Amino acid sequence: MFWFDKHEPHTIYCDERRVPYHEYYPGRFLEVAPDIQCDFRHLPFDDETFWHIVFDPPHLERIGCRSWTREKYGQLPATWPEMLHDGFAELWRVLKTNGTLIFKWSSVQIPLSDVLKVLDKKPLYGNRSGKHMMTHWLAFVKFQDVEEDITLF
Numbered sequence: 676m677f678w679f680d681k682h683e684p685h686t687i688y689c690d691e692r693r694v695p696y697h698e699y700y701p702g703r704f705l706e707v708a709p710d711i712q713c714d715f716r717h718l719p720f721d722d723e724t725f726w727h728i729v730f731d732p733p734h735l736e737r738i739g740c741r742s743w744t745r746e747k748y749g750q751l752p753a754t755w756p757e758m759l760h761d762g763f764a765e766l767w768r769v770l771k772t773n774g775t776l777i778f779k780w781s782s783v784q785i786p787l788s789d790v791l792k793v794l795d796k797k798p799l800y801g802n803r804s805g806k807h808m809m810t811h812w813l814a815f816v817k818f819q820d821v822e823e824d825i826t827l828f
C-alpha cells in the first residue's frame with residue numbers, strides 16, 4: 676500500500692499472505708501480491724543480502740475477525756513480543772553491515788516503548804506521522820562493530 680511503485684524492480688516484496696484483488700469496502704480495493712510468500716521469521720535469503728529493508732508488521736492485536744482493517748494490515752498474535760523479536764532478528768541477519776532497516780509502527784494499541792524493549796537494537800532516529808501522530812518511522816543501521824578513528828572534515 677505505501678509503495679509508490681508497487682513493482683519497483685530493485686525491491687523484493689515479502690508477505691506471508693496472498694489476497695486476490697477485490698473490493699474490500701465500497702469503492703476501495705486491495706490486493707496482497709508479494710514476490711515471495713514467506714514468514715519474516717524464516718526468510719529464504721542468505722546472511723547480509725540487503726542494503727535496505729523496510730519492516731512493516733501488523734500493529735493491531737485486538738481487531739474484529741471480519742474487519743477490513745484486519746484484511747488490510749493483518750493481526751498480531753498474543754505472542755507478538757516473541758514474533759516481533761524473532762522477525763526483527765531475522766531481518767537483521769539478512770541486512771548487510773552498514774545497511775539500513777526502516778521500521779514502521781503504529782502505536783494505537785501497543786506503545787512503541789513496549790515494542791522497542793523486544794527488538795534488542797536501538798534506532799538511530801525516528802519520526803512520527805499521521806493525523807494523530809501515532810505512526811512511527813524509525814531508522815536502524817547495522818553499523819560495523821569496530822572501533823576506528825573517524826576523520827571529520
Ligand SMILES: C[S@@+](CC[C@H](N)C(=O)[O-])C[C@H]1O[C@@H](n2cnc3c(N)ncnc32)[C@H](O)[C@@H]1O
Pocket residue numbers: 676677678689690691692707713714715716731732733734747748749750
Ligand atoms: C501493515 S501490513 C504491511 C503493508 C505493506 N507495508 C504495504 O505497503 O502494503 C502487515 C503485513 O504483514 C503480514 N504478516 C503478518 N505476519 C507475518 C509474518 N510472520 N511473515 C510475513 N508477513 C507477515 C500481514 O499479512 C500483512 O499483510
